[in-house]
Amino acid sequence: MKQYIEQNRDRFFEELFSILRIPSISAKPENRPDMERCAARLAELLLEAGADTAQVMPTAGNPVVFGQKMIDPTLKTVLVYGHYDVQPPEPLEKWNSDPFEPVIHDGAIWCRGANDDKGQLFMHIKAFEFLVRSGQLRHNVKFIFEGEEETGSASLPAFIKAHHELLKADVCLVSDTTMISDKVPSINCGMRGLSYLEIKVTGPNKDLHSGHYGGAVANPINVLCEMIASLMDADNRVTVPGFYDNVVELSQADRDMLARAPFDMEEYKNFLDIDEVKGEKGYTTLERTGIRPSLDVCGIWGGYTGQGAKTVLPSVAHAKISARLVPNQRSTDITRLISDHLKKIAPPYVKVEVTPFESGDGFLIPITSDAYRAASRAMAQVYGIEPVPSRGGGSIPILAEFQKELGLDPLLMGFGLERDTIHSPNESYLLRQLFAGMESIVLFYQYY
Amino acid sequence: MKQYIEQNRDRFFEELFSILRIPSISAKPENRPDMERCAARLAELLLEAGADTAQVMPTAGNPVVFGQKMIDPTLKTVLVYGHYDVQPPEPLEKWNSDPFEPVIHDGAIWCRGANDDKGQLFMHIKAFEFLVRSGQLRHNVKFIFEGEEETGSASLPAFIKAHHELLKADVCLVSDTTMISDKVPSINCGMRGLSYLEIKVTGPNKDLHSGHYGGAVANPINVLCEMIASLMDADNRVTVPGFYDNVVELSQADRDMLARAPFDMEEYKNFLDIDEVKGEKGYTTLERTGIRPSLDVCGIWGGYTGQGAKTVLPSVAHAKISARLVPNQRSTDITRLISDHLKKIAPPYVKVEVTPFESGDGFLIPITSDAYRAASRAMAQVYGIEPVPSRGGGSIPILAEFQKELGLDPLLMGFGLERDTIHSPNESYLLRQLFAGMESIVLFYQYY
Numbered sequence: 001m002k003q004y005i006e007q008n009r010d011r012f013f014e015e016l017f018s019i020l021r022i023p024s025i026s027a028k029p030e031n032r033p034d035m036e037r038c039a040a041r042l043a044e045l046l047l048e049a050g051a052d053t054a055q056v057m058p059t060a061g062n063p064v065v066f067g068q069k070m071i072d073p074t075l076k077t078v079l080v081y082g083h084y085d086v087q088p089p090e091p092l093e094k095w096n097s098d099p100f101e102p103v104i105h106d107g108a109i110w111c112r113g114a115n116d117d118k119g120q121l122f123m124h125i126k127a128f129e130f131l132v133r134s135g136q137l138r139h140n141v142k143f144i145f146e147g148e149e150e151t152g153s154a155s156l157p158a159f160i161k162a163h164h165e166l167l168k169a170d171v172c173l174v175s176d177t178t179m180i181s182d183k184v185p186s187i188n189c190g191m192r193g194l195s196y197l198e199i200k201v202t203g204p205n206k207d208l209h210s211g212h213y214g215g216a217v218a219n220p221i222n223v224l225c226e227m228i229a230s231l232m233d234a235d236n237r238v239t240v241p242g243f244y245d246n247v248v249e250l251s252q253a254d255r256d257m258l259a260r261a262p263f264d265m266e267e268y269k270n271f272l273d274i275d276e277v278k279g280e281k282g283y284t285t286l287e288r289t290g291i292r293p294s295l296d297v298c299g300i301w302g303g304y305t306g307q308g309a310k311t312v313l314p315s316v317a318h319a320k321i322s323a324r325l326v327p328n329q330r331s332t333d334i335t336r337l338i339s340d341h342l343k344k345i346a347p348p349y350v351k352v353e354v355t356p357f358e359s360g361d362g363f364l365i366p367i368t369s370d371a372y373r374a375a376s377r378a379m380a381q382v383y384g385i386e387p388v389p390s391r392g393g394g395s396i397p398i399l400a401e402f403q404k405e406l407g408l409d410p411l412l413m414g415f416g417l418e419r420d421t422i423h424s425p426n427e428s429y430l431l432r433q434l435f436a437g438m439e440s441i442v443l444f445y446q447y448y
Numbered sequence: 449m450k451q452y453i454e455q456n457r458d459r460f461f462e463e464l465f466s467i468l469r470i471p472s473i474s475a476k477p478e479n480r481p482d483m484e485r486c487a488a489r490l491a492e493l494l495l496e497a498g499a500d501t502a503q504v505m506p507t508a509g510n511p512v513v514f515g516q517k518m519i520d521p522t523l524k525t526v527l528v529y530g531h532y533d534v535q536p537p538e539p540l541e542k543w544n545s546d547p548f549e550p551v552i553h554d555g556a557i558w559c560r561g562a563n564d565d566k567g568q569l570f571m572h573i574k575a576f577e578f579l580v581r582s583g584q585l586r587h588n589v590k591f592i593f594e595g596e597e598e599t600g601s602a603s604l605p606a607f608i609k610a611h612h613e614l615l616k617a618d619v620c621l622v623s624d625t626t627m628i629s630d631k632v633p634s635i636n637c638g639m640r641g642l643s644y645l646e647i648k649v650t651g652p653n654k655d656l657h658s659g660h661y662g663g664a665v666a667n668p669i670n671v672l673c674e675m676i677a678s679l680m681d682a683d684n685r686v687t688v689p690g691f692y693d694n695v696v697e698l699s700q701a702d703r704d705m706l707a708r709a710p711f712d713m714e715e716y717k718n719f720l721d722i723d724e725v726k727g728e729k730g731y732t733t734l735e736r737t738g739i740r741p742s743l744d745v746c747g748i749w750g751g752y753t754g755q756g757a758k759t760v761l762p763s764v765a766h767a768k769i770s771a772r773l774v775p776n777q778r779s780t781d782i783t784r785l786i787s788d789h790l791k792k793i794a795p796p797y798v799k800v801e802v803t804p805f806e807s808g809d810g811f812l813i814p815i816t817s818d819a820y821r822a823a824s825r826a827m828a829q830v831y832g833i834e835p836v837p838s839r840g841g842g843s844i845p846i847l848a849e850f851q852k853e854l855g856l857d858p859l860l861m862g863f864g865l866e867r868d869t870i871h872s873p874n875e876s877y878l879l880r881q882l883f884a885g886m887e888s889i890v891l892f893y894q895y896y
Contacts, residue, residue, distance in 0.1 A: 215742025294663025
């Protein structure tokens with residue numbers, strides 16, 4: 001594969017860039033045509049790579065790309081999952097270059113989606129192409145690329161339900177996560193689920209003069225801040241009743257195993273430029289993101305946010321609140337618990353509306369499977385060191401659906417690194433990870 | 449004056465509209481040319497109305513318009529203060545018509561500045577014009593219109609210091625406040641001061657994936673909310689140490705006098721569409737805005753505020769915080785107290801920066817003065833009922849400067865009504881208040 005990469009490098013970039021340039025932002029309705037374009041281009045790339053069929057299939061939301069090459073029903077079938085939608089690029093002013101015009105410098109591709117997930121799904125298309133063209137393909141391969149991962153995969157559960165036969169496979173192979181570092185490869189063996197809500201607090205029915213009314217009428221921003229502040233206690237535990245009910249406490253042995261993952265607190269703090277970390281009492285940083293749920297305000301806005309000093313007692317304040325969940329916490333339950341709690345603690349002098357958004361459950365992956373072992377062996381060969389089983393803090397909610405509906409365990413061979421700052425400005429993907437990923441995937445097929 | 453208004457009605461609207469159409473938003477640097485245009489137009493109007501001289505005078509910030517007609521140094525001199533700058537019109541989508549294109553309907557002029565303060569200062573120009581043209585002027589009259597009231601009158605103190613002689617007068621007449629209602633005229637005999645700060649809370653040095661970091665790294669929005677929530681206690685008292693130190697507790701007699709002002713709680717709540725009021729324990733609604741200081745968040749922003757469900761653990765969160773102050777609280781002291789307190793309560797896992805903005809002290813006006821009595825008599829004649837002395841919750845910080853520097857007591861004959869929703873979308877000014885104001889001002893000169 002190394003040689004194949006060398007020979008086809010320029011074409012690879014050209015192809016990858018053709019999808020990176022499409023602003024397939026699923027959160028923005030106005031980008032809907034870009035979703036269609038991006039899906040169509042991916043179907044093209046699958047056919048060019050050697051798929052027998054590849055098509056853009058409609059859903060209630062953004063289309064799904066499905067392609068496959070079935071060579072022998074008695075052989076194992078690998079279903080590759082990825083997503084072609086990306087996060088909004090905002091704040092735009094923090095990007096060093098156009099978020100949808102990929103550039104290569106400092107050994108990386110810089111673009112929204114360079115890693116998450118266009119760059120990572122592209123590795124699978126090229127690994128597949130190599131296996132086909134070199135006559136080494138020994139598996140049936142299916143590809144499913146969705147366009148709503150970043151907004152909660154709303155349409156995919158119905159699609160999975162409607163296409164059991166089409167999606168039937170032995171493993172669901174996914175590259176949409178990070179490794180601990182490029183010196184310490186890891187394979188994700190669990191991910192967190194997600195609940196997401198928007199809260200709107202309305203005080204008076206219009207913006208008021210803060211002099212005429214300040215002190216006498218509840219300010220919805222102050223009230224929203226009080227409500228948010230009350231969601232965490234002094235031990236940094238979430239105060240929503242029932243929030244921890246289904247959280248499994250890990251045994252000391254399990255925690256010890258997790259603690260084997262290398263972690264350098266000084267490096268971590270330096271990378272983020274913070275003086276101290278903050279999190280739930282009694283847990284380490286890796287545990288806080290790996291095995292414990294969390295609650296974050298992803299956005300807040302209200303009142304006058306322009307330049308200068310406008311005095312106003314605003315009518316409305318908003319916040320977007322997300323919770324990351326661990327296996328056994330059902331996201332629909334948690335979303336309801338948070339929503340009910342917010343309404344319950346709403347004081348009588350404001351009106352509170354809560355809108356639930358995407359949600360998805362967390363899951364665990366057995367590390368004893370053939371697929372896990374093949375992936376581990378492949379990555380060990382490429383990186384020269386055995387990958388560590390790790391728990392990712394992020395969420396790919398739909399993978400729990402694959403597990404439940406199709407009995408299909410996901411295998412998370414992710415080649416991203418924290419330095420890639422996915423979801424943030426200046427997302428990038430290291431070329432050496434892109435290529436090491438392709439090599440690892442080819443070897444995975446060899447050992448699986 | 450009634451007849452004069454009738455005869456000149458169309459010209460009055462034309463002249464007033466010519467200043468309303470200029471977007472003289474002092475908070476926005478890009479509107480600086482509009483400040484110059486508006487000032488020049490006001491100087492023109494003063495000359496046309498009969499001023500001997502009127503000029504646009506530079507300051508370190510937006511220019512001051514000064515005009516005068518000196519008829520006899522032995523007569524009393526009235527200094528009319530007003531401001532030609534306006535609040536930003538945002539949120540634009542809430543306006544029923546263009547904020548800078550005045551329209552007349554439902555008996556009112558609708559436009560940013562229709563009341564605050566272009567509409568109100570215009571009454572003084574026209575009352576003056578009538579007195580000049582009808583040969584009834586028996587006072588020296590000076591006008592000072594500034595362009596930075598809405599941002600804290602930063603340049604005016606130096607201007608006042610540099611022009612003691614020019615501004616010398618017996619009273620400072622101001623129409624920039626509201627009456628209790630158009631059935632219950634009132635004269636403001638005290639205003640609150642103002643402190644205004646912006647706080648910036650920085651967590652990690654970049655926006656982070658809330659899955660990878662959520663629960664392990666402090667979220668600056670959550671921290672900001674906790675800090676804001678901690679600024680008020682369960683009795684709705686401000687927790688900043690020293691905040692109430694110089695607040696004068698009123699005697700029961702004084703509170704009883706204030707309680708004479710008519711106030712209908714149901715009407716108040718209906719007007720604002722709120723189920724309950726909220727304020728400092730132990731005080732009535734009118735006391736909470738009249739004689740007690742308050743603290744409000746005027747704006748807050750951070751993280752993802754667009755459509756949909758973007759998950760992010762943001763790097764930065766901001767808020768604009770204002771405090772309304774009562775007489776004896778020095779705004780510079782309070783600004784420092786709040787700023788110091790915010791820095792002190794900042795937890796070690798974030799960085800906090802505080803930027804002070806405008807500030808100004810509150811003041812009290814003696815109701816035994818000749819000027820107050822003349823105003824009271826004038827308004828009683830126009831409204832058919834004696835005006836109530838009231839305490840305004842708003843702030844005109846510069847008036848305390850006039851008092852301190854020139855020994856000049858302000859007289860607040862305000863003709864605005866709460867329904868005018870100044871500082872908010874769809875600001876308006878009732879025509880009958882515009883004209884009653886002109887009549888009252890003419891009578892004021894007669895009785896003073």
